[in-house]
Amino acid sequence: MSQSFKREDASQPPSLHAPYASTVPRSPRQPLVRIPHTLTETTGPANAWSRLMGGALADLTTQHKAMPQGQRIIVSGRVLDEDGRPVPNTVVEIWQANAAGRYIHKKDQWDAPLDPNFTGAGRVITDDEGRYQFVSVRPGAYPWGNHHNAWRPAHIHLSLLGPAFATRLVTQMYFPDDPLIEIDPIANAVPLPYRQRLVSRFDIETTQPNWALGYLFDVVLRGRDGTPFEDDHHD
Amino acid sequence: MIDQVNPAPRRDNQDPALFGQTPSQTVGPFFHYGLPWKGCADLIGDSDIGARPELFPVEHYVLASPSAKGEVEGEPIVIEGVVLDADGKVVPDAMIEIWQADAAGRYVDGSCDIGFIGWGRASTGEDGVYRFLTIRPGRVDARQAPHIAVSVFGRGVIKRLATRLYFEDEAANAADPILALVPAERRETLIACKAGAVWRFDIVLQGDRETVFFDI
Numbered sequence: 001m002s003q004s005f006k007r008e009d010a011s012q013p014p015s016l017h018a019p020y021a022s023t024v025p026r027s028p029r030q031p032l033v034r035i036p037h038t039l040t041e042t043t044g045p046a047n048a049w050s051r052l053m054g055g056a057l058a059d060l061t062t063q064h065k066a067m068p069q070g071q072r073i074i075v076s077g078r079v080l081d082e083d084g085r086p087v088p089n090t091v092v093e094i095w096q097a098n099a100a101g102r103y104i105h106k107k108d109q110w111d112a113p114l115d116p117n118f119t120g121a122g123r124v125i126t127d128d129e130g131r132y133q134f135v136s137v138r139p140g141a142y143p144w145g146n147h148h149n150a151w152r153p154a155h156i157h158l159s160l161l162g163p164a165f166a167t168r169l170v171t172q173m174y175f176p177d178d179p180l181i182e183i184d185p186i187a188n189a190v191p192l193p194y195r196q197r198l199v200s201r202f203d204i205e206t207t208q209p210n211w212a213l214g215y216l217f218d219v220v221l222r223g224r225d226g227t228p229f230e231d232d233h234h235d
Numbered sequence: 236m237i238d239q240v241n242p243a244p245r246r247d248n249q250d251p252a253l254f255g256q257t258p259s260q261t262v263g264p265f266f267h268y269g270l271p272w273k274g275c276a277d278l279i280g281d282s283d284i285g286a287r288p289e290l291f292p293v294e295h296y297v298l299a300s301p302s303a304k305g306e307v308e309g310e311p312i313v314i315e316g317v318v319l320d321a322d323g324k325v326v327p328d329a330m331i332e333i334w335q336a337d338a339a340g341r342y343v344d345g346s347c348d349i350g351f352i353g354w355g356r357a358s359t360g361e362d363g364v365y366r367f368l369t370i371r372p373g374r375v376d377a378r379q380a381p382h383i384a385v386s387v388f389g390r391g392v393i394k395r396l397a398t399r400l401y402f403e404d405e406a407a408n409a410a411d412p413i414l415a416l417v418p419a420e421r422r423e424t425l426i427a428c429k430a431g432a433v434w435r436f437d438i439v440l441q442g443d444r445e446t447v448f449f450d451i
Contacts, residue, residue, distance in 0.1 A: 020391065038379060040334065040342075048354075106292075116294075166451050186393070196253055
């Protein structure tokens with residue numbers, strides 16, 4: 001059976017975005033070679049994730065002996081394709097700084113407290129409706145060395161493994177009304193208005209009384225368009 | 236209740252006017268505790284390769300190893316290479332993922348139930364080197380030569396870079412329709428070379444010997 005996936009649209013950032021200094025020596029200069037989709041690009045281990053990775057780690061606040069410091073949050077949403085259809089069996093992995101804006105990583109030497117009760121890593125697999133949910137704490141903003149007075153907005157990294165090699169996505173979720181987004185070179189690599197697709201929404205419906213604030217963040221993977229890009233190569 | 240007061244336009248990822256593919260973002264420098272786990276670069280056994288556990292305290296190693304893997308048919312191989320930037324400097328914070336067929340050319344895509352899943356993830360070390368243990372893939376169709384799909388992520392890599400690894404001793408390379416789309420003088424960047432016991436596949440992000448990356 002032939003399948004194909006829509007190529008990325010204008011919402012995608014360029015590989016080279018000079019204000020984000022690390023892109024300068026690490027972005028290809030040669031044009032990408034466009035290739036047709038073969039079985040290699042249209043398949044993925046969508047039904048083998050749990051066998052490959054093990055179980056879910058959906059609550060980042062219960063991985064250690066005590067509760068981590070910070071504002072407890074529930075991040076939930078759906079993984080959809082570009083036609084708005086849910087994408088089940090997608091691995092959603094997250095990693096983030098703690099409430100003070102520091103990662104547990106040894107190379108993060110920012111002078112903010114580490115939290116022994118917070119690692120900041122989790123993963124879940126989307127259900128039949130493409131839904132996922134994590135419990136965590138709201139990450140803090142932190143400075144970085146990109147330029148003078150550079151601060152990253154609070155963010156959660158997300159890695160998504162969709163149904164195919166072509167539907168792999170790594171992205172970041174930002175929080176609403178954060179003034180740091182508009183001066184962040186990484187977020188700003190994404191052109192407006194599409195940058196707003198990276199901003200989550202506060203949601204009173206998923207907010208739990210006396211317990212945690214709810215944020216919604218839907219992720220849209222490239223969609224199957226149903227038309228083979230080039231049928232020659234689908235044997 | 237809020238809707239009744241003010242139906243102001245939404246400017247977030249659920250704004251219907253903005254619905255579409257979510258933009259890609261860098262994995263940043265600190266992904267090592269959140270993505271790779273011990274053994275994620277060993278597709279056929281239970282060795283520890285693939286992760287960087289020295290970069291975070293042991294008590295924060297929450298990503299457990301998956302269940303034991305089964306017997307896998309085919310020729311076991313080691314793939315290793317260095318990731319380099321435009322200045323020829325090693326990239327110690329890259330993550331490489333691979334996706335490949337088994338020795339019989341089958342993908343685990345839900346249609347067959349075989350022990351070999353064919354997907355792996357490895358971080359580069361301080362020396363910029365990544366390493367996989369896997370099996371040599373078979374041909375997935377009559378036209379393509381055996382190959383492995385490769386993804387490159389890292390700090391400063393805003394969009395996942397996709398490439399392919401082919402094997403230098405495969406006669407089928409000459410007729411491979413994907414290699415044929417690559418300018419002849421750049422094809423060698425996609426060919427892994429046998430170096431002793433390993434298949435060597437360096438990845439150059441930019442520069443004279445820049446690896447060919449694909450628009451998929």
